[in-house]
Amino acid sequence: MSFESSELRAELLGIFFEESAEGVDILERGLLSLADGDHDENLINDIFRAAHSIKGGAATFQLEVITRLTHAMETLLDQVRSGERSTSSELVEALLEGVDCLRAEVSALRNEGETDPARTETVQERLDGMANTGNAAAPHLAASPAATKNEPDCERLWQISFTPHPQLLQSGNDVVRMFRELAEMGELSSSANTRKLPSLSEIDPLQCYLSWELKLQTTVGAEEIAEVFAWVEDECNLEITALDARAFKLHASETEIAASPAPSQPEASVSTKNSESSASVRVSVDKIDALMNMVGELVITQAMLRQVGENFNIERLGQLEDGLAQLARNTAELQESAMRIRSMPIRVVFNRFPRLVHDISRKLGKKVELTITGESTELDKTVLEKLSDPLVHLVRNALDHGIETAEDRVAGGKPESGHLTLKAYHLSGSVVVEIIDDGRGLDRKKILQKAQVLGLPCSDDMTDEQVYGFLFQPGFSTADKVSELSGRGVGMDVVHRNITDLGGSVRMESESGCGTRVSIRLPLTLAIMDGQLLRVGNQTLIVPLVAIVESLQVAWSKTHNLVGQGPIYRLRNEEIAILDPARAMGIVRQQAGDTENALIMVVEAGERRAGILVDELLGQQQVVVKSLEENYGTVDGIAGATILGDGTVALIVDVVGLMALARKRLPTRNRSEKTSESVHLFPAGA
Amino acid sequence: MASVLAVDDSPTMRELVEATLKGAGHSVLSASDGVEAMRIAAKQSVNLVITDVNMPNMDGITLVRELRQLDNYRFTPILVLTTEVNKDKRAQAKSAGATGWMVKPFDQSALLNTVKKVLG
Numbered sequence: 001m002s003f004e005s006s007e008l009r010a011e012l013l014g015i016f017f018e019e020s021a022e023g024v025d026i027l028e029r030g031l032l033s034l035a036d037g038d039h040d041e042n043l044i045n046d047i048f049r050a051a052h053s054i055k056g057g058a059a060t061f062q063l064e065v066i067t068r069l070t071h072a073m074e075t076l077l078d079q080v081r082s083g084e085r086s087t088s089s090e091l092v093e094a095l096l097e098g099v100d101c102l103r104a105e106v107s108a109l110r111n112e113g114e115t116d117p118a119r120t121e122t123v124q125e126r127l128d129g130m131a132n133t134g135n136a137a138a139p140h141l142a143a144s145p146a147a148t149k150n151e152p153d154c155e156r157l158w159q160i161s162f163t164p165h166p167q168l169l170q171s172g173n174d175v176v177r178m179f180r181e182l183a184e185m186g187e188l189s190s191s192a193n194t195r196k197l198p199s200l201s202e203i204d205p206l207q208c209y210l211s212w213e214l215k216l217q218t219t220v221g222a223e224e225i226a227e228v229f230a231w232v233e234d235e236c237n238l239e240i241t242a243l244d245a246r247a248f249k250l251h252a253s254e255t256e257i258a259a260s261p262a263p264s265q266p267e268a269s270v271s272t273k274n275s276e277s278s279a280s281v282r283v284s285v286d287k288i289d290a291l292m293n294m295v296g297e298l299v300i301t302q303a304m305l306r307q308v309g310e311n312f313n314i315e316r317l318g319q320l321e322d323g324l325a326q327l328a329r330n331t332a333e334l335q336e337s338a339m340r341i342r343s344m345p346i347r348v349v350f351n352r353f354p355r356l357v358h359d360i361s362r363k364l365g366k367k368v369e370l371t372i373t374g375e376s377t378e379l380d381k382t383v384l385e386k387l388s389d390p391l392v393h394l395v396r397n398a399l400d401h402g403i404e405t406a407e408d409r410v411a412g413g414k415p416e417s418g419h420l421t422l423k424a425y426h427l428s429g430s431v432v433v434e435i436i437d438d439g440r441g442l443d444r445k446k447i448l449q450k451a452q453v454l455g456l457p458c459s460d461d462m463t464d465e466q467v468y469g470f471l472f473q474p475g476f477s478t479a480d481k482v483s484e485l486s487g488r489g490v491g492m493d494v495v496h497r498n499i500t501d502l503g504g505s506v507r508m509e510s511e512s513g514c515g516t517r518v519s520i521r522l523p524l525t526l527a528i529m530d531g532q533l534l535r536v537g538n539q540t541l542i543v544p545l546v547a548i549v550e551s552l553q554v555a556w557s558k559t560h561n562l563v564g565q566g567p568i569y570r571l572r573n574e575e576i577a578i579l580d581p582a583r584a585m586g587i588v589r590q591q592a593g594d595t596e597n598a599l600i601m602v603v604e605a606g607e608r609r610a611g612i613l614v615d616e617l618l619g620q621q622q623v624v625v626k627s628l629e630e631n632y633g634t635v636d637g638i639a640g641a642t643i644l645g646d647g648t649v650a651l652i653v654d655v656v657g658l659m660a661l662a663r664k665r666l667p668t669r670n671r672s673e674k675t676s677e678s679v680h681l682f683p684a685g686a
Numbered sequence: 687m688a689s690v691l692a693v694d695d696s697p698t699m700r701e702l703v704e705a706t707l708k709g710a711g712h713s714v715l716s717a718s719d720g721v722e723a724m725r726i727a728a729k730q731s732v733n734l735v736i737t738d739v740n741m742p743n744m745d746g747i748t749l750v751r752e753l754r755q756l757d758n759y760r761f762t763p764i765l766v767l768t769t770e771v772n773k774d775k776r777a778q779a780k781s782a783g784a785t786g787w788m789v790k791p792f793d794q795s796a797l798l799n800t801v802k803k804v805l806g
Contacts, residue, residue: 003793003794004706004709004794008705011701011705012698012701012702012705015697015698015701016698018697019696019697019698045742046742048740049695049740049741049742052740053695053696053698053699053740056696056698056699056790056791057696057698057699059790059791060698060699060702060790060791060792060793169761170754170760170761170783171764171780171783171784171785172761172762172763172764172783172784172785173763173785173786174763174806176806177803177804177806180806181803230786231780231785231786231787234777234780235780
């Protein structure tokens with residue numbers, strides 16, 4: 001279709017893409033419920049409407065492939081809706097394939113992927129075949145009705161007798177409007193018949209009592225004249241007759257012109273330059289309102305502070321303090337509101353699982369019921385995006401290795417259908433996502449055996465958690481045979497790394513024969529975190545609070561120096577390696593400090609623990625993480641930086657990185673020793 | 687310059703109608719379903735209502751029927767948008783009190799022509 005401007009087209013296309021993406025999800029979810037035997041009328045209406053809306057939009061933009069696909073799907077769904085067709089699994093599968101093609105087509109138009117025209121064609125044929133619309137006309141694309149009319153172009157005199165039914169005016173139609181439209185077609189004369197008009201006192205102003213005889217001299221055909229009355233054809237008596245057949249005048253030149261605007265061919269593809277997809281977030285109005293509200297509060301506080309500052313004297317100190325306290329509150333709330341804008345419900349990730357579980361369990365020949373709870377739990381957009389792949393992997397694992405076949409389950413005294421639960425909830429400042437299955441559980445013995453084979457340090461008295469931790473080792477798989485879905489030993493370590501990269505942690509719990517629970521704990525956001533400030537030499541470092549287990553003071557005399565391991569402290573039956581960040585990062589210590597005791601902060605990353613040697617513990621504080629890579633360069637052992645209240649830059653420690661780094665540059669027991677090669681990484685006051 | 691209430695559950699269509707009519711100097715109120723449209727209609731009158739048929743919560747045909755019950759919407763032109771080729775929906779809309787219909791998909795000039803036709 002033609003748009004007034006290409007900007008408008010691009011903008012509307014953007015909206016259409018978002019709408020289609022949502023529609024595709026609704027379609028998919030609905031179809032899966034249908035497959036599960038849900039035949040609720042509302043459900044079918046929802047699915048139908050989703051297909052219908054996408055088709056409407058696609059036709060508007062003349063996206064032929066999508067229009068054809070959705071048209072076939074809509075036809076099938078309409079048949080289901082009207083009861084002409086029952087929902088067979090064959091139908092649902094065909095429609096789901098249609099959904100896949102639709103999704104691929106939409107993302108291809110957004111420049112996000114490739115389409116497989118052959119596949120789309122096959123799916124289209126299958127849908128068409130089922131819908132029995134193989135020989136039906138293709139759905140209408142936008143074309144102006146005038147261009148398709150094939151009326152002879154000659155001027156004629158038409159007699160139109162028009163007798164409206166009395167209630168014609170009550171549908172918002174207006175006789176004058178119709179006459180005006182006729183007058184635009186040619187020369188119009190009219191005479192009204194007032195015979196039925198009652199006396200003034202009896203007139204009902206809502207009724208139409210008049211009828212008309214009209215004469216129209218025009219080149220327009222009868223069909224187009226009737227078109228004027230199309231909306232009221234049931235509400236009037238209409239006769240259109242040609243009066244003057246002799247007034248026949250051919251307009252040869254005009255015929256040609258009228259014939260030329262044939263319905264334009266749909267554009268082969270969307271102009272790709274205009275639709276450069278920018279990362280955008282859809283934000284609910286509530287969140288924006290909350291943000292606006294907070295900004296409003298801030299403005300009020302600012303006005304109040306200005307007033308206090310204008311003629312400030314010591315008597316007003318109390319007011320100033322109140323004002324500053326209010327400012328702190330406002331800022332915290334504003335920060336929270338702003339963060340909520342970046343956050344999205346985990347639903348966007350969970351949504352793909354009904355389909356995934358449906359497909360995989362079919363492939364495996366297992367029966368699985370999926371329960372999803374806490375879909376509206378919100379997480380930072382970036383965290384969500386990176387969470388998707390690990391979750392898919394864990395769900396595949398649960399279906400492939402966890403849940404048994406129906407026969408095995410029945411034999412084991414369990415219900416025939418396996419149960420998989422995806423759960424998300426808030427837990428003290430972080431979000432927990434759990435994947436729970438009621439399958440056969442993890443085999444502790446088998447894992448230990450495998451660990452031995454792989455030469456990993458292990459013993460029988462390890463805790464379950466430590467044993468399950470082996471599963472996160474690269475190349476570790478206990479699957480007897482490699483299947484298409486999982487068992488290649490690639491993945492769990494990647495899952496673990498991805499989650500750790502997000503600042504989260506993974507835990508596995510399992511009971512043999514009863515099932516497995518994988519818990520992923522994630523920070524709410526990556527941009528702001530709670531940090532512990534500490535001093536090492538002349539540097540202020542920040543350690544993420546989530547990584548800290550405890551801080552303690554130990555006497556150097558109580559530590560042991562292991563060859564190749566550096567100093568070790570035995571803390572409650574656990575050997576803790578002591579790492580010196582000053583040494584690892586080349587921070588200079590001006591004075592020797594306490595040579596008797598060491599201040600150790602025990603940190604945890606994944607399953608590993610270590611003690612960081614600290615000169616002084618400073619406060620705890622929420623810090624805004626700034627990327628070091630963007631502003632400076634990558635530094636081993638450093639995750640980022642932040643700016644403190646006094647304007648100095650503090651580095652944020654990457655605990656995993658520091659552990660790796662410290663292993664390379666081992667600290668010695670004699671802490672006063674200085675290395676000559678130490679570099680001022682960030683001199684104080686820089 | 688007229689005021690138009692555009693009702694459609696599809697944001698694309700809603701934006702299209704809104705952008706087109708605003709471009710022609712009309713003021714546009716929009717609603718995503720019948721219920722929202724009724725809420726707006728209860729508060730103010732408009733010169734024209736354009737509504738989709740297939741919508742969640744309250745469909746277009748019910749909306750037309752409900753609007754006609756309101757004093758200030760008894761004679762307001764109401765157009766229904768429909769992609770449905772079958773005449774059933776049109777007849778239903780008409781008997782519910784709709785003024786006329788427009789077939790989707792339409793282009794901007796078709797929409798403007800129709801609106802001009804109704805508003806005179």
